[in-house]
Amino acid sequence: MKSIHSLSGSKVLKTLFLSAVFAISMPVFAMNxxxxxxxxxxAKTQGLVGEQLNGYLGVVQSSPEAESIAKLINDARRAEYTRLAKENNIAVADVEAMAGQKAVERTSRGHYILLDGNWIQKR
Known part of the structure; x- marks a missing residue:
């Protein structure tokens, strides 16, 4: 294998360019x-995730996609709840409870909600 020092300037650029193109073209496996x-x-329609009274999504049917969706969205919700709590000088738990109640109320028929420790489809 040739070292980078033994390649001409144009070959170095070509190698770096091809490496960059390859890296950019690789599929991204992590969800943002x-x-x-x-x-x-x-995911809600498929019954993979549902709303909880604590203000966060829960995983109804475990899968890597469902876990990733719930984690990313819950992390964003947690940050927003914390911001709102500080802004309004109230406990984060109070914001979570209010958000959870609204989320459950707004959940569409047929989607899952967690009530009394059981996932049920909202009617």
């Missing part, structure tokens, strides 16, 4: 928050 938000409606 925007992708999780986009996937959330379908």
């Amino acid at each position: 928050l925007q992708q999780a938000m986009s996937a959330l409606p379908n």
Whole structure:
């Protein structure tokens, strides 16, 4: 194998360019928050995740996708609840409870909610 020092300047640039193109073109396996938000409606419809009274998503049917969606969205919710609590000088738990109640109320028919420790489809 040739070292980078034994290649000519144009070959070095070509090698670096091809390496960069390869790295950029590789599929991204990790989901980001925007992708999780986009996937959330379908995940709820499929019964993978549901709303909880604590203000966070729960995993109804365990899968890597469901776990990732719930984690990313819950992390964002936690940050927002913390911000709102500080801004309004109230406990984070109070914000979580209010958000959870609203989320459960707004959950569409057929989607899952956690009540009394059991996942049920909202009617």
